[in-house]
Amino acid sequence: MLNVEAIRKDFPMLNGKKMQGHDLIYIDNAATTFKPQCVIDAVTHYYTDLSVNCHRGDYELSYQVDTEYENCRKAVAKFINADAREIVFTSGASASLNLVAYGWGRKYMKEGDVILSCEAEHASNILPWMKCAEETKSVIEYIELDEEGRLTVENFKKAMHEGVKVVAIAQVTNVLGFEVPMKEICKIAHEHGAIVIMDAAQSIPHMPVDVREIDCDFLAFSGHKMCGPTGIGVLYGKFDLLQMTDPFMLGGGNNARFDLCGNILLKDAPYKFESGTPAIEAVLGLNAAIDYLSAIGMEEIHAYEKMLHEYAIDKLSKLDNIILYNKHADGGIITFNVKDIFAQDSATYFNTQGIAVRAGQHCAKLLLHRLGTGATIRASFYFYNTIEEVDRFIEVCRSATIENCLNVFF
Structure with missing residues (x-):
């Protein structure tokens, strides 16, 4: 113990x-969780010893920030067994889930397509899909929960059909705390041609999560629920799917070039999703939190x-x-x-x-x-x-x- x-x-x-x-x-x-001193120190370290922008400068301090920032991307990837190219930094799990609904859902869902979810979902994992359904004329259907309020494989099988294009569920529900058998659900969903968006806000901080083993298509979580700073979240996505997904925002840092004719060439994932100056200190704090949890x-x-x-x-x-x-x-x-x-x-x-x-x-x-x-x-x-x-x-x-x-x- x-x-x-x-x-x-x-x-x-x-x-x-x-x-x-x-x-x-x-x-x-x-x-939210309390923060260990090492996380507080990492945030302070940025403001005290670095305090410059990332991905912007051609001088030593900027290079140091770039290195520490990208080291966190690698740390997150290792933590969930992903590739660093598949890790997008956002402002939190809500922003990550909205990004998928906006950038993938609005682009590829069409009239009559089905989004499959359940009644135990957090607002951040159901409201974006309600909006997507409204705008694309797709529909949301709900998986029946058992008597305890648990989502079972059996009930998922009953709800799954060929019209389902998206499955959006939490790995651990935030009210009842039940763990959903995500590996089996992803397998069944993929057999029907659907993608799976997994809300991991209540699982990543508390248990090992391996995205390769589970085989989810997208995954979202927040730093502040795992001893990290507020204002930082992660979206994991399979690289090919991220490449297909539109960014939620456009601006500095996410494009390779644009011209007077309105032609825009975006960078590859993950950078096309990270417009503007990020929460650099929060990213460095998240790295410290991951190191801390991993050591325990x-x-x-x-x-x-x-x-x-x-x-x-x-x-x-x-x-x-x-x-x-x-x-x-x-x-x-x-x-x-x-x-x-x-x-x-x-x-x-x-x-x-x-x-x-x-x-x-x-x-x-x-x-x-x-x-x-x-x-x-x-x-x-x-x-x-x-x-x-x-x-x-x-x-x-x-x-x-x-x-x-x-x-x-x-």
Whole structure:
């Protein structure tokens, strides 16, 4: 198991931080994660020691920035077992997913074509395809989820047909935390001539992901959910598909030349997608985050989070006032409610006890009718959370009565 106490010393936010007079217990890691000192140092290093543009200058400092920037592209490629040419830097997973819907979907989808998704998707992986369907007159169909809310191979097979051109689903869902069997789904989709866009925002930070083994066509994730800076994301795409895809924006850096007649020659992927000055400091920070996670080990991270989840679920299941929605999640996400109390009111009570959780619809509004509630609370663990923090979380759950939750407002 991980040496969590040693790991926690790497994170300034975990060293003596208080909230509402209590030691902070941060279990909103599915929203964003804390940053280790090495990531903070990498960002500071850019502003302190480099602080010039990349891919623009013919002087030593610019060359140094170019080298560090492209080293991150290589690091990302190695992290997910891709080629560096297949790694596009964006502002986040949302930007990556929108780029595919805009640059590939609007270009190649036509009237009557089908986009296949499911009701558990995050808004960033369904709204771009809704817009694409509107503009191309294609249609969206949904894979039926099982009783738990899990997407199974069997139900995918039932939903798949020759009219499907795009499959857009998350490898790990952000509300229920179920892992989707992506390798099998990609194989079936390809047999029907469809491409697969995989939202990996909730999987890349928590488990090993190999795009060659899975054989997805596009994949998107964000840096800030994996100990990296905000403002940086990644789009992976098979190189031939990236070459077929239009950029979302045009501008400096993505073209080889253009002339007065309006002729534009774009660069090859990935550079044709990276117009303008990028978030250089965030890219360097992402590199540091990847190095940090790799040194700990993604298998070890995944196993530890599952242990925390199982430990917490075992104790929560014994509380009469807690409704659990995902007892069998495959990672560190626990979605629940306190009986007879609105989710945001419960979360406010947790706040008074120093515990940071997420309450609401979690950007997955299609899932609400299946859960039978308008909002839920989500606690999401990461590898720096401790058993002691889980015990304190359980203690607060036990004390979350109607009286205690409502008294915080008076």
